[in-house]
Amino acid sequence: MPPKDTSLGYYVRSVSDAINISIHKEGEAPHSYNFGADTPLGVLFSMYCLTKQLNPCDIKFSFCGNIDPCLTARQMSMKDNCIITAHCGNLINIVIRCPSGDAHYIVSQTQPIQRLFDLFRQKYNQNVKFQFNGRTVCESETPQMIGLTDGSVVRAISTSIGPESIILIELKLEDRSMSCRIRRNTLSKKLFDTFCIKMGVQKSHSKFMQGNNEIPDHLTLYEADIKDNDIIQVQHIKIL
Known part of the structure; x- marks a missing residue:
């Protein structure tokens, strides 16, 4: 928060409220602006398009993905001397x-x-x-x-993953699911316990299936041949 001048009763704008932002378009030198960290970035984009005589509808701006022009530099976690890329075309x-x-x-x-x-x-x-x-x-x-x-x-x-590799898998129970990133040398038991706690189900009433085969929880994911992007189906067992 900016420093408060108690004698006047209002907040004083700090130098730290402005950062240097460069916009770079392929084939051109970067264009730099001293821009307010709490001003919507759409204002900056309008300034850039006006300076370059560009149609705003033909330009996309990216900084770790598309930028919502309603967001500010602070909300986008931009730092001093950051670079926004301008893209033209379809x-x-x-x-x-x-x-x-x-x-x-x-x-x-x-x-x-x-x-x-x-x-x-x-x-x-x-x-x-x-x-x-x-x-x-x-x-x-x-x-x-x-x-x-x-x-x-x-x-x-x-396409080439060993025991130490991190994989992305999904566990599905009826209409609910849990996605996670996990190393293949992790014990299946640890993964299954976490799933049951998160979903509020009893492990003793659940079966973890890969295709038609149940996955033993004493094996690692590597030993059970669980690969990147696999889906583990969780079946609920009714106890009579």
């Missing part, structure tokens, strides 16, 4: 989800998506395949051909 924001977390990208709807996937592999040093709506994505296709829209989530699924 663009959408997509999310690539992997065990390490979510990565946000602005991409053209009409360009092959392979370049984006190659960048993801290089940055995260992962051998992965990509799935959208349960099917493997053909990397020569464009987002438009795949059916990706603004905010779509693509899953990055590891």
Whole structure:
């Protein structure tokens, strides 16, 4: 909170309320602004478009994903000298989800998506395949051909995972589910206990299934051959 001048009875604007923000557009030098940390970023975007004589409808701005122009720099956790990227053209924001977390990208709807996937592999040093709506994505296709829209989530699924690897799995009990990121060398018992506590069910009345096979809780997820993006079905056993 800004320092209060008690003699005057109002809050004094601090120098820390303004930060330096640069907007960078491919092929151009960054344009810097000294901008209020609590001013909606839409004001900054309007200033930029006016300066560059651009149609705001043709520009998307990104900082760790799409930016809501109603949010402020402080709400976006921006620091001094941060860089916002301006993108032109027929663009959408997509999310690539992997065990390490979510990565946000602005991409053209009409360009092959392979370049984006190659960048993801290089940055995260992962051998992965990509799935959208349960099917493997053909990397020569464009987002438009795949059916990706603004905010779509693509899953990055590891193709080479060992015991130490972190995987993203889902446990489903009827209409309820729990997703988690977990190492494959974790005991199944630990995962199942956590699920039962969170869902408020008794473990003794539950069976954890992979396909038609029950998963023994004395095995690790690696030993049980649980892989990235697998779904474990939880069956409730009625006790008479």
